[in-house]
Amino acid sequence: MNSIKMYAISELAAELEISPSTIRFYEDKGLISPERSAGNQRLYSRKHKARLKLILRGKRFGFSLAEIAEMIGYADVPLNEAEQICKSLAFGREKLEEIRRKKEDLALLEADILAMQEVLEKRLQALK
Amino acid sequence: MNSIKMYAISELAAELEISPSTIRFYEDKGLISPERSAGNQRLYSRKHKARLKLILRGKRFGFSLAEIAEMIGYADVPLNEAEQICKSLAFGREKLEEIRRKKEDLALLEADILAMQEVLEKRLQALK
């Protein structure tokens, strides 16, 4: 049996906790490109699912859909020419640098909130 | 001289690399509340600047303005009652937890991109 498991759109949507129309929207934007059943319905593989997870992860960090697309490549671009690959590599390196900065930034955000917590704790003590 | 340095809106905007209207917009949303000059122009202190930086930092991580407002408190809420303080503390604790999760997520994102880089490098080698 060569039956690799494929997901229907609503099945995948449920697992990722997004709506089917969001998935279709991402397809419109060129971020993902599923296969189709005999009757033209979308079919997603585990790879497609991983790609969607990656898209959602990027989103959680405030990357725009356009940025994510450049970061992970447009779904239907073949990506076989050397030039295209080099471009993607360069973009990836940039994004890795950005992620490194985000890590620092995240530490700062944490520190800021912790400092604020301290101030609040003190105010609360002063009230008692 | 009791002249603590105050920023005019365009001055502050330039330093933070955002537009004056963005700052006004944040004020509309209750995120920041500057002083006013005799002639009714906005004046920002170093504290206001720090607050704006914090807002921008939150944004970079994909928090919405509404979330940021709850996280750091609405600018004009006095925050002196114990209940209000407790609420902010609780919210802060939640957000710290979220930041912890984001740290993990960021590591995953980095790993994903690194893995993608490897695949691309190999494809590039194969072409040569």
Added chain:
DNA sequence: TATAAAATTAAAGTTGACTTTAACTTTATT
């Protein structure tokens, strides 16, 4: 003191990221 540069407000306009709707087709269930 004239005039240019920067601010003010309220309201309308724009953009990105979805969501909803409508009219129809495919697939699953009784």
Added chain:
DNA sequence: AATAAAGTTAAAGTCAACTTTAATTTTATA
């Protein structure tokens, strides 16, 4: 085979986060 559930498309609608505009006022500069 009938009917319900899920899928399809294109187009319109919504919402958050800004940005622009317009009409007026304040502040800085020649």
